[in-house]
Amino acid sequence: MDELEFRRRIMSEPKARDPELLKAMQDNDANAKFMDDIFSMDARIEQAMKVDVPDDLADKILFNQSSSNVVKVNFGKRALSLAASIAFAFGLLVGQVNWGSVAVSTAHASLSETAVQHVHDEMGFIDPLDEKVSEAQINAKLLPFAYQIGQQFPYHVYYLNHCGFGDANAMHMVFQGEKGKVTLFVTKIPTEQAKLFQKDGMSGLVEPMGDASFILVGEKGEDFTKIGENLKNILNPAA
Structure with missing residues (x-):
C-alpha cells in the first residue's frame, strides 16, 4: 500500500485496523506519524466543539422582524454545517501539509494530560503488537533527543516509534511493567519537577531530564517512582 492510499484510507476510516493498514504503519514511520496527527487533530476538534450555550441564547438572536416573520436559528443545522466545513477544509489540506510540522499548542494541556490522551487514542492499535525491540533500535529513536541508554534496557519492549x-x-x-504495560514518552518539552499523577483511570509520572522530560503512563498500582529511577540510571546524555 503506497503512502497516498494509506492516507486516503485513514481519512475515510480513522478507526480501521485491518492487517494491510497495520503493516503499512509498521513499515513506514511517516504513516504512523500521520495516524498520530489524525487522532490528535480529531480530539482537538471534538474538544473545540464542546461549547456551553446559554439557555436564553436562542431568544436573544431572533431576527428583529414582526412576530409573523420571526425565524429562529436552527442550532443543530448550524453545528452540522460547521462540522462539515471543518472536515472539508481538513480534507483539502491532506497531501498539501507537511504533517511533521503540524503543531497543536500545549498551552492548556499539561504533559500528563497530553500523554494520557495519546495512550487512549492509540491503545487499540498498539496493544496487540510485540516488535521485540532491541537496545540498538532504542538508541536510534533516542538520538534526536540527545540521549542514549548506557546498558541493557531492563524491561521487555513491545513497541517503539516517534x-x-x-x-x-x-x-x-511501550514496555512491560510489574502490573501491566507501561508507556514511555521522551520529549524535549522541559518540566521543572517530578510529579506523580492519576487521570482517566490511569496513573503515571512526569520526570525532568535536563532540558527534556520523560512521561510514564500505565495502570494504577504500578510503581512509577521505581521505574523512573531505573530509567534515570540508564538514560545518559549523548556524547
Whole structure:
C-alpha cells in the first residue's frame, strides 16, 4: 500500500485496523506519524466543539422582524454545517501539509494530560503488537533527543516509534511493567519537577531530564517512582 492510499484510507476510516493498514504503519514511520496527527487533530476538534450555550441564547438572536416573520436559528443545522466545513477544509489540506510540522499548542494541556490522551487514542492499535525491540533500535529513536541508554534496557519492549506530542515530537515506547504495560514518552518539552499523577483511570509520572522530560503512563498500582529511577540510571546524555 503506497503512502497516498494509506492516507486516503485513514481519512475515510480513522478507526480501521485491518492487517494491510497495520503493516503499512509498521513499515513506514511517516504513516504512523500521520495516524498520530489524525487522532490528535480529531480530539482537538471534538474538544473545540464542546461549547456551553446559554439557555436564553436562542431568544436573544431572533431576527428583529414582526412576530409573523420571526425565524429562529436552527442550532443543530448550524453545528452540522460547521462540522462539515471543518472536515472539508481538513480534507483539502491532506497531501498539501507537511504533517511533521503540524503543531497543536500545549498551552492548556499539561504533559500528563497530553500523554494520557495519546495512550487512549492509540491503545487499540498498539496493544496487540510485540516488535521485540532491541537496545540498538532504542538508541536510534533516542538520538534526536540527545540521549542514549548506557546498558541493557531492563524491561521487555513491545513497541517503539516517534510520534507527535502536543507542539513537539516524542519517542513513544511501550514496555512491560510489574502490573501491566507501561508507556514511555521522551520529549524535549522541559518540566521543572517530578510529579506523580492519576487521570482517566490511569496513573503515571512526569520526570525532568535536563532540558527534556520523560512521561510514564500505565495502570494504577504500578510503581512509577521505581521505574523512573531505573530509567534515570540508564538514560545518559549523548556524547
